[in-house]
Amino acid sequence: MENIDIARIFDDIADVLELKDENPFRIRSYRRAARVIHDMPEDAKTLVAEGRITEVRGIGKGLAEKIEDIIKTGTTEFYEEIKQDAFFHLTELLNIPGIGPKLAVKLNREIGVETVDDLEEAAVKGKLNSLEGMGEKIEEKILKGIEQYRRSTGRFTIADAITYAEAIMKTLKAIKGVSRIDIAGSLRRMRETIGDVDILVISKSAGLIMDAFTSLDSVADVLAKGDTKSSVLLRSGIQVDLRILPQASYGSALHYFTGSKDHNVVMRDRGKRMGLKVSEYGVFDTKSEKRIAGKTEKEVFRAVGLPFISPELRENSGEFEAADRGTLPHLIELDDIRGDLQMHTKATDGANTVEEMARYAKGLGYEYIAITDHSKAVRVAGGLDDKELAAHIKAIRKANDKMDGIEILSGVEVDILKDGRLDISDEVLSECDVVLAAVHSGFTMPRDEMTERIKRGIGNPLVNILAHPTGRIINEREPYEIDIEEIIREAKTQHVALELNSYPNRLDLKDVHCRAAKDAGVKISTNTDSHADLQLRNMRYGIATARRGWLEPDDVINTYSLAGLKKFLAGRRR
Ligand SMILES: [Zn+2]
Incomplete structure (x- = not known):
């Protein structure tokens, strides 16, 4: 049982409770639990074994017991009950963008929709039109959503794939006679989503390895088992292939399978x-x-x-x-990063205080961080208004005075409103050391309007970085329509950096856009957008995409010294 398997169980429970219209607090607590476990960089198994699971923020005693149950038995009593529930088979429908629990239940009750295939058939046949409150537009939206869902199923975020691959590698490495083990395939190339995982091994004890591999905890099904190649399907649906290779051709195989x-x-x-x-x-x-x-x-x-x-x-x-x-790039590495310039705290929707974030970042060896909570337009996150932000800046400065060994910059992730204005006054923005601007609403705007909106937003000379520039969420939300070349040009003119958001399901800008920005002379900022201290470790995924985008240390402002960064930021505010 890996963290994602445990998280999926809690998510399934939340889905069914939601379909049944149960107590929202209860639903939210399962949902939160799923997220906390999913995002934990440490293995739940290890934490339970070492008695440290309750040290993770957001995991209380009750939840810890359930996690222990799942690790020991693969399930919990309540999950088994939920699986028998009549609503359980409707949970697949919730994966379709635009289908919430209310609509799923309605579709089921009124026209007998149970699966995504049923839904597609109903939409194609125009059956949805007959339902109250549904029109052609919704039908179209649902069909598009189904298409998107089909495209994303079977593809895992790089973080999920790495979690599995690293756990398997750790187990296999411990086997006697394994002299070399590598990840190959798209995961080695660090693609943003991964279809399946390839592992290559040099070893004299093929039998031992194949036995260990096919009997891993996380294996649901053994697809093939042989002396040189075995394939398994993990519980989460990800396929892993393992090949044992002779030393003499190992480099060729590694190259070929990568x-x-x-x-x-x-x-x-x-x-x-x-x-x-x-x-x-x-x-x-x-x-x-x-x-x-x-x-x-x-x-x-x-x-x-x-x-x-x-x-x-x-x-x-x-x-x-x-x-x-002879012009291959000297690609950026994680060790080049000296600071992280987007993170949220308890002041809005983060889980930790300013001091806690700073302490964790210091532990990662960083020289600086920027605290960048949301502004008021992002209401669901409890965004700050002018007055609250001004007070927050003061608190950040105070924390910075107290803390040695790391510089805490005060900042904000200010919302770019629909008309391109910013959500915080210039007076307060000018108090910030660094200003990130971003779009968090009105995603369906036409391309021209969205491009103008963002150009206007970053046209404000107080803005330093455009955060998650296309707004996509991998496997969940398509990027909004935007003329990215035009935004890159504008960023160059305005001396604004573009963010490479390192949250593993954002990775936005994506690789090709990073490369285009670099070619245009625009700087990139790799930030984790952390909402909890542990997430600061997600920087590795941003660096993976940065490398795919041919970025070198000098292309990324997070590699600058504090003085260099301050110089870059001041360059805008002449
Ligand atoms: Zn944001």
């Missing part, structure tokens, strides 16, 4: 032109059929006249040309 397919095609063609055959088994001289490389990836690249190319760049999107010209 992909991408497009990258591999170019490698093969390149080899061919040099009289070489490049495959997962090695690099061979076509004439003599002798293997000339294959032990390591470096060897494979060298055989075709290339330097090592980082996995994140292997998309055939210019990496070969850059390698030949």
Whole structure:
């Protein structure tokens, strides 16, 4: 049982309670529990075993007992009850954007919809029109939502995939005779979503490893079990393939199974032109059929006249040309990051105080952070008005005076209202060390209007960073319509940085946009948008996307020294 499996159980419970229109407090507490567990960077199993589970903020005694139950038995009594409930089979419908619990129950009662397939059929046949309060527009929206849902099922966020992969690697590494183990595939290339996980191993004890692999706790189904390859389906639906490989061709296999397919095609063609055959088994001289490389990836690249190319760049999107010209980027690394410039505290919808966030960030080795709570337009988050923000800034400064070893900058994530005005007065904004601006409402605006809105927002000379510039939430919400090239141009003109939000289901800007921003000379800010101290660790996902976007340390303002950062921020406020 991994954290996400436990979280899913609590989410299922919340879904059923919601369908049954039960006590909202109870629903919210299950929902919150799911989120806390899902976002925990430590394994619940370990925390329970070490008796530390109640130390996690948001996990009380009652919840801790349920988590223990789930870890021990794979379920809880209440979950088993819920699964028998007549409403349980309607929970799939809630995955469709635009379908809430009330509508799901109505669709079920009035036209017998039980599954997503039923819903699609009803929409296509125009049956939804006959329901009270439904029109053609809603029908269209639901069909679009179904399409989006189908596209996202089977794809996991990088954070979820890594959680599984790392847990499996840890178990397998402990087995005697494993001399090398690697993640390959799209997860090694750090794509924002992952279809399945590939693991490669060098080992003399194949039997032991395959036994351990196919009997992991998290395995729901063994799809294949052999001496060199096994595949399992985890409880969460993610497929994991494990291959055992000989040392002599390990580098070739690692390269081949890392992909991408497009990258591999170019490698093969390149080899061919040099009289070489490049495959997962090695690099061979076509004439003599002798293997000339294959032990390591470096060897494979060298055989075709290339330097090592980082996995994140292997998309055939210019990496070969850059390698030949000697202009491959020196990609940014997590260690280059000196601070985090977006996080929320108890003042709005965060779980921790300013001091707690600062202490955790200090533990990560950061030199500075910015506290950036929401402004009042984001009502669900308890956003601050002018007066409250002014007081919060004072409190942040006070905390900064007391704290040694890290600089706490005062900031805000100010809302860009529908007409492009900002939600806080210039007078108060000018008191902030750093101002992030962002859109949190009116996502369905036409493209031109949205682009103008954001241009106006960042046109305010007090704004330093445009936060989560396209508003997408992976597997949940499509980006709003926006002319991103125009926004990049405007950011350049206005000396505004664009955020790469490192929250694993945002990762917005995405890789290609990061690269476009870099090419245009626009700086990027990688921030976690943390709502709890543990989430500050999500920076690794932002760095993964930054690397896919060819970013180097100098392209990212979070790598600057405090003095350098202050200089960058002051550049705007002339
Ligand atoms: Zn935001």
